[in-house]
Amino acid sequence: MITYLNKSNFVFKFTRVAFVAMVILMMLGVQASACVSEHKYKIGDRVWNDLDKNGAQDWDYKKHCFAEPGIPDVTVKLYKCDNTFVESTTTNSRGYYKFENVERGDYYVLFVLPEDYTFSPKDKTDSRYDSDAYTNGKTDCITVSRDICTVDAGMYCEPTPEPAGVGNYVWNDLNLNGLQESGEIGMEGVTVKLYTCEGELVNTTETDKDGYYEFDDLEAGSYYIQFVSPSGYVFTTANQGDEDEDSDAETGGVTSCFTLNAGDYYNVVDAGLHSTEQEIPEFPTVAIPMLAIVGLAFVFGRRKE
Numbered sequence: 001m002i003t004y005l006n007k008s009n010f011v012f013k014f015t016r017v018a019f020v021a022m023v024i025l026m027m028l029g030v031q032a033s034a035c036v037s038e039h040k041y042k043i044g045d046r047v048w049n050d051l052d053k054n055g056a057q058d059w060d061y062k063k064h065c066f067a068e069p070g071i072p073d074v075t076v077k078l079y080k081c082d083n084t085f086v087e088s089t090t091t092n093s094r095g096y097y098k099f100e101n102v103e104r105g106d107y108y109v110l111f112v113l114p115e116d117y118t119f120s121p122k123d124k125t126d127s128r129y130d131s132d133a134y135t136n137g138k139t140d141c142i143t144v145s146r147d148i149c150t151v152d153a154g155m156y157c158e159p160t161p162e163p164a165g166v167g168n169y170v171w172n173d174l175n176l177n178g179l180q181e182s183g184e185i186g187m188e189g190v191t192v193k194l195y196t197c198e199g200e201l202v203n204t205t206e207t208d209k210d211g212y213y214e215f216d217d218l219e220a221g222s223y224y225i226q227f228v229s230p231s232g233y234v235f236t237t238a239n240q241g242d243e244d245e246d247s248d249a250e251t252g253g254v255t256s257c258f259t260l261n262a263g264d265y266y267n268v269v270d271a272g273l274h275s276t277e278q279e280i281p282e283f284p285t286v287a288i289p290m291l292a293i294v295g296l297a298f299v300f301g302r303r304k305e
Contacts, residue, residue: 039104040100040101040102040103041103041104041145041147042098042099042102042147042148043078043099043102043144043147043148043149043151044097044098044148044149044151045149045152046070046091046096046152047071047076047091047152047154047155048066048068048152048153048154048155049070049071049095049155049156050068050120050131050154050156051068051156053120053121053156054120054121054124055120055123055124055154056124056125056129057129057130057152070091070092070094070095071114071155072090072091072093072094072095073090074095074097074111074114074153074155075088075089075090075111075112076088076089076090076097076110076112077112078108078110079110080106081106081141086099087099098149103144104145105144106141106142106143107141107144108139108140108141108142109138109139109142109151110137110139111137111153111155112137113137114155116157116158117155117158118157119131119134119137119155120133120153120154120155120156122134127150128150130152130154131152131153131154132150132151132152132153133153137153139151161263162262162263163217163218163219163262164219164220164261164262164264165214165215165216165218165264165265165266166214166215166223166225166260166265166266166267166269167212167213167216167266167269168213168268169186169212169213169270169271170186170190170192170270170272171184171185171187171211171271171272171273172184172186172274172275173236173272174274176274177236178236178240179240179241179245179246180245180270185211186209186211186212187207187230187233187273189206189207189230190207190211190229190230190271190273191204191205191206192205192206192213192225192226193225193226193227194215194218194224195223196222196223197221197224197257203215218260220260220261220262221260222258223259224256224258225254226252227253227254227271229273233274233276234273234276235247235250235253235271236273236274237272243268244268245270246270246272247272248268248269248270248271249271249272253271255269
């Protein structure tokens with residue numbers, strides 16, 4: 001028996017199969033592209049207290065854990081590399097943080113430095129254990145096409161240095177000997193200026209009713225003081241005795257440079273002044289009568305012999 005092929009029926013079936021196949025392929029393509037566009041990644045890792053300041057997360061091989069503790073509650077921000085802010089988080093009790101659902105793209109992380117902390121040096125060891133933050137807290141740009149869990153920041157605590165101070169006393173040196181002695185009183189209202197040893201004026205003050213002055217809340221460094229003599233007064237001779245009882249004001253009322261370390265208080269910088277009406281006895285006025293007395297004593301002694 002001979003069977004004849006119905007061409008129109010064949011074409012119809014082929015067209016229908018092709019159409020269904022095309023629809024299926026289109027649906028698969030849409031589904032695949034949707035999966036790619038919706039795929040999200042993670043960025044994160046750890047902020048730690050870099051106790052030895054070496055920029056590396058040190059490992060305790062006996063305890064099988066990090067030897068340096070994480071820092072909790074550190075603010076961490078995520079930005080696109082065009083500086084568009086994305087989101088913010090904070091580190092947990094062990095110093096870990098994480099950004100989830102991050103789309104493909106280029107990003108950087110910004111670590112916000114807590115008070116009294118300084119960033120560790122960057123890129124000092126293997127990227128899994130080093131610090132990735134520059135001194136401003138920013139990392140390099142990171143291309144995200146997978147999970148990245150090695151973005152760390154090391155910090156170490158730098159307590160605020162204790163302030164230093166300097167001061168003491170300006171007095172009326174009645175006997176002009178350059179020493180603070182009984183009966184000589186402090187001078188009120190004398191201007192005192194503090195300079196760095198590079199010549200930068202730091203502060204100005206005046207002596208109180210008892211002749212005392214003070215500069216406090218100073219940074220560690222090297223300084224000198226200038227005392228300004230009131231009208232009708234000049235400075236007495238400097239450096240005539242111990243530091244706590246002599247005058248330190250040399251030519252022009254300026255002292256030598258001195259160094260203050262953090263927490264130092266240097267309270268022996270004094271100045272003696274005397275009135276221009278007070279005269280320093282000249283050598284002949286005192287010496288000649290004394291020599292005469294010594295000479296007469298010598299003569300009378302010889303006569304007795």
